[in-house]
Amino acid sequence: MLKSIEQVASVAGMLWEKGWAERNGGNITVNVTDELDEEFRSLGPIAGPFATGVRLSHLKGMYFYCKGTGKRMRDLAADPMANGSIIRICDDCTSYEIIAQQPVMPTSELPSHLTLHNYLIGNGYAYKASLHTHPIELVAMSHCDKYLDSTYLTRLLWSMIPETLAFAPLGIGVVPYALPGSVSLAEATLRQIEAHDVVLWEKHGTVAVGTDIMDAFDQTDVLNKAAMIYMTSRNMGFEPDGMTPEAVREVREVFNLPDRRR
Numbered sequence: 001m002l003k004s005i006e007q008v009a010s011v012a013g014m015l016w017e018k019g020w021a022e023r024n025g026g027n028i029t030v031n032v033t034d035e036l037d038e039e040f041r042s043l044g045p046i047a048g049p050f051a052t053g054v055r056l057s058h059l060k061g062m063y064f065y066c067k068g069t070g071k072r073m074r075d076l077a078a079d080p081m082a083n084g085s086i087i088r089i090c091d092d093c094t095s096y097e098i099i100a101q102q103p104v105m106p107t108s109e110l111p112s113h114l115t116l117h118n119y120l121i122g123n124g125y126a127y128k129a130s131l132h133t134h135p136i137e138l139v140a141m142s143h144c145d146k147y148l149d150s151t152y153l154t155r156l157l158w159s160m161i162p163e164t165l166a167f168a169p170l171g172i173g174v175v176p177y178a179l180p181g182s183v184s185l186a187e188a189t190l191r192q193i194e195a196h197d198v199v200l201w202e203k204h205g206t207v208a209v210g211t212d213i214m215d216a217f218d219q220t221d222v223l224n225k226a227a228m229i230y231m232t233s234r235n236m237g238f239e240p241d242g243m244t245p246e247a248v249r250e251v252r253e254v255f256n257l258p259d260r261r262r
């Protein structure tokens with residue numbers, strides 16, 4: 001099995017363990033094009049073509065592993081090729097075919113995921129993986145207006161523990177509620193991921209991109225950990241003081257943290 005798909009299986013197991021992946025919740029896509037040999041590339045489709053609903057001008061002929069729609073992360077952890085499939089983006093850049101291993105239809109959030117990959121490749125980034133999941137504490141916070149302000153939420157999370165800023169220096173973007181799987185959700189996500197490490201979908205979940213799926217998981221985990229510390233403090237009956245703005249600034253300077261994607 002491809003290394004990146006083995007890693008998907010281990011992340012899927014962690015998502016289930018964390019309680020972020022009830023039933024078929026969440027989805028994963030990974031660009032596996034560079035890992036495939038000539039023999040695989042010569043394989044014809046086993047299903048399709050199917051429309052993506054979006055134009056993907058930079059993804060022509062590329063291959064993606066996608067979690068299957070309706071499939072469970074915990075099942076994917078045990079058998080990724082029975083609970084997901086490898087698709088190829090057709091030459092028209094608007095449809096895809098399923099190449100392997102079984103005709104498992106990809107994730108319902110395919111437009112969001114592929115739009116992100118298309119943007120990232122088009123802008124020369126090395127990101128290969130995209131993760132959508134339902135982290136409990138961040139989703140809970142997204143039910144309150146106050147936390148839907150991305151600048152406010154980011155500063156709050158950064159101030160919980162220095163590592164949050166160190167590993168999520170672009171912070172968290174927020175997308176107002178939109179129908180799961182919709183093209184409008186995909187477009188709003190794209191606008192936020194340009195400037196943030198992770199995007200929070202109001203009353204739904206998060207999206208992160210990474211050089212591999214473990215990286216996308218870590219981005220989400222770091223920010224959700226800060227949300228957990230905040231909520232634990234609130235549960236203990238106090239509003240956490242948070243690191244001072246000076247302390248946060250010092251971390252940014254000492255670690256020479258970027259303020260935009262690179």
Ligand code: 2HA
Pocket residue numbers: 024025026027070107108109132180181
């Ligand atoms: O794939 O989480 O948003 C199930 C979902 C859709």
Ligand code: ZN
Pocket residue numbers: 025026132133134180204205
């Ligand atoms: Zn979801």
